[in-house]
Amino acid sequence: MMTGKELTYRYPGAVQPALQQATVTLPPGQITALIGPNGSGKSTLLRCLTGTLTPQQGTVWLQNRPLQHLPARQRAQRIAVVQQANQDQPLLTVEEIVRLGRTPFHRLWSSWTTADQHAVEQALANTGLTDLADQSYTALSGGQQQRVWLAMALAQKPAVLFLDEPTTYLDIHYQLGLLQTLRQLSRTQGLTVGLILHDLNQVLQFADRTYCVQAGRIVAGGKTVTVLTPALIRDVFQVEAKLISGTLALH
C-alpha cells in the first residue's frame, strides 16, 4: 500500500505549485490510474510518489513508513519506475538490460543467484521478450524497446510499480497485452501499480482506481467507475462523453 498525504510541490523558481495538497491511495493488488489534461501535474505527482521529487509539504507513505525514512537501497528494491521510451540507447542485449533490474539486490561483487536468473526469465516471459533475449537493444523497434524497460522493472520484483504513459509507443496488440500483464501481476502477486494513462477507455477497462488531476489539484478520486463520469470528462477535458455498453463514446 502506498499513500500520498496532502502533497504540495513547487518547482524551483516557479510562482505556483505544480501540485497542491494531493492525497492519493494506491492499494496492493490494484491498478491506480492518474488522469488529467496536459500540464495538470500527473508526472509531478508520480515523481513525488516515487521519491524522485521531495514534496515541500505532505508525506508519502510506503507500507506505513514515510518514504524519506527508508534507506535508498530499500526504496530502490521496492519501487520500480518505467518512464516513457526514448531513454538512452545502451549497447547491451535485451537480457543484459533486464538483468540490471536485479542491481538493487546486489552489493559489489556479490554473485548472481538462481533467484536472480529466475526473476529475469520470468520478466522476459511476462513481456513476450524471451525469444529476443540475445538481441541487441538498438536493433529493436520502439515498442519492443518499451517492453524491455518494463521487463527490467519486473525483474526487480518491486512492491510498487509506476509507469508513465506506458502504452505510448506500443501498437494496440501490445497496449492491451501490457495492461493485461499488469492486471494479472497486480492480482496474482499483490503488486501495487500506479500509471499515467491518457486513453480513458483503457482507464475504464483496466484501472481499479482513478485520480483525476486538474491544475495541480486532485479533483476526483476513488473507484474508476464512480470517478470517470461524463460530467467529470466534460469539466476537465471539455469533451462530451456517453457511456454506451461499458465504453465511453467521446466527441
Ligand SMILES: Nc1ncnc2c1ncn2[C@@H]1O[C@H](COP(=O)(O)OP(=O)(O)OP(=O)(O)O)[C@@H](O)[C@H]1O
Ligand atoms: N522540471 C520542471 N521545472 C519547472 N516546471 C515544471 C517542470 N516539470 C513540469 N513543470 C510544470 O509543472 C506543471 C505540471 O507538469 P507535469 O509534467 O506534472 O504535468 P502532466 O500532467 O504530467 O503533463 P503531460 O500530460 O503533458 O505529461 C506544468 O505547468 C509544467 O510546466
